[in-house]
Amino acid sequence: MDKEQENKIYNDAIEFFGVTSQKIMVIEEMSELTKELCKELRNRGDVEHIAEELADVEITLAQIKKIYNIHHKVEEQKDYKLKRFLHNMTELKRQTDQ
Numbered sequence: 001m002d003k004e005q006e007n008k009i010y011n012d013a014i015e016f017f018g019v020t021s022q023k024i025m026v027i028e029e030m031s032e033l034t035k036e037l038c039k040e041l042r043n044r045g046d047v048e049h050i051a052e053e054l055a056d057v058e059i060t061l062a063q064i065k066k067i068y069n070i071h072h073k074v075e076e077q078k079d080y081k082l083k084r085f086l087h088n089m090t091e092l093k094r095q096t097d098q
């Protein structure tokens with residue numbers, strides 16, 4: 001599916017179900033992903049269910065970014081945090097190599 005079509009579905013979902021409902025949905029979907037990861041850690045889960053719940057979380061997170069109009073802010077935060085993560089990891093590797 002192309003991005004334009006995906007964005008239209010997100011906008012339609014927010015309009016049809018409402019902002020509050022979609023905020024509740026992301027919380028529910030994150031909880032379902034949490035459950036599937038816990039099941040997998042107990043050797044009772046499977047990758048198919050994890051993939052399904054990850055997709056649900058990504059779909060609902062995309063709507064949350066639209067609701068708050070924060071797509072660019074999220075990308076900025078990701079960029080900052082990934083660079084910080086890389087820096088910290090590089091530093092830890094350097095320390096353990098000594």
Ligand SMILES: [Mg+2]
Pocket residue numbers: 029032052053056
């Ligand atoms: Mg789900």
